[in-house]
Amino acid sequence: MWILIGVGLLLIILGLMVHKLKWYFLISGYNTMSKKKQKNVDTDGLGRFIGMYSYINGCIFIVTGILFGLGIKSIVIPASIFLVISSIYLLLKSQKFDRNLFDDDDKFKKGAWKKFIIPVVVSVIVLAAFSIPMIFSSRSVSVTVLPEGIEIHGSYGGVYQWDQIEQVELINELPSIDRRTNGSALGSKLKGHFRTSESDDIMLFVDTDHPPYLSMKTTKGMVIINLADPEATTNLIKAITNNIN
Structure with a gap:
C-alpha cells in the first residue's frame, strides 16, 4: 500500500x-x-x-x-x-x-x-x-498428481515427492504475509517465496479470491496451494492424503 x-x-x-x-x-x-x-x-x-x-x-x-x-x-x-x-x-x-x-x-x-x-x-x-x-x-495454478508425488507447474513450481510431504490440511485463511522475498504478486495471485509476519518463509501458489487453501508441510518448507475451483482444491488434498498415509 x-x-x-x-x-x-x-x-x-x-x-x-x-x-x-x-x-x-x-x-x-x-x-x-x-x-x-x-x-x-x-x-x-x-x-x-x-x-x-x-x-x-x-x-x-x-x-x-x-x-x-x-x-x-x-x-x-x-x-x-x-x-x-x-x-x-x-x-x-x-x-x-x-x-x-x-x-x-x-x-x-x-x-x-x-x-x-x-x-x-x-x-x-x-x-x-x-x-x-x-x-x-x-495463469491459474496447475497441479498434477504423479505416481511419485505432485508437480506444481509454472514459475517457482516443482515436484514434491510423497516422502517429502509430512502433513496436509485445508485452511480458509492465509497466514499474515509480511513481504515477498522472491516471487510474483499480481493482484490476487501470489506465486513464489514469501515471508510471514512471524518471519516464517513459505511458498505460495494461490489466488486469494478463491479460498480455501491447501497447506502442505514438507521437508523443503511450508507450501500453500489453491486451485481456481474450490472443489478441485478439496479433491487435491484428498489425493495427497491417500498417498502419504
Whole structure:
C-alpha cells in the first residue's frame, strides 16, 4: 500500500520539478545536448507534457495504493498496464518537441528517423519485460498428481515427492504475509517465496479470491496451494492424503 502511494507521490514531485520549477536537466537526452541543439527544443511544451504524464500516473498510483489497502488487490494490474502504455507513449510522443528533427516545413530531416530507433527499441523491450512475466504470473495454478508425488507447474513450481510431504490440511485463511522475498504478486495471485509476519518463509501458489487453501508441510518448507475451483482444491488434498498415509 505505502509503496504504491510513495511511487505516486514521487511521480507528482518529479512532474512539478520539470513542469513548474523548469528543471529541464532532469529530462533524459536534453541535458546531454549541445547548447545550440537545446535552443531548438520546445522545453515549455515538453515540460508540460512530462508534467501531465507524471500527475496522471501519480494520482492513479495514490488511488491504487488506497484501494489496495482496502483489500482490492486486483487494482494493481490495470494501474501497472496504464503506466507501461503511458510511458511508451511519452517516450515516442516527446520526440515531437525536438525541433532538431524537423525542417521548416515540419517534415523529418534526412536521417532524423534514426533518432526514433532507440525509443522504439526501448519501448519494445519495456513492453516485453512487463507483459511476459505478467502473462505467466496471471495463469491459474496447475497441479498434477504423479505416481511419485505432485508437480506444481509454472514459475517457482516443482515436484514434491510423497516422502517429502509430512502433513496436509485445508485452511480458509492465509497466514499474515509480511513481504515477498522472491516471487510474483499480481493482484490476487501470489506465486513464489514469501515471508510471514512471524518471519516464517513459505511458498505460495494461490489466488486469494478463491479460498480455501491447501497447506502442505514438507521437508523443503511450508507450501500453500489453491486451485481456481474450490472443489478441485478439496479433491487435491484428498489425493495427497491417500498417498502419504
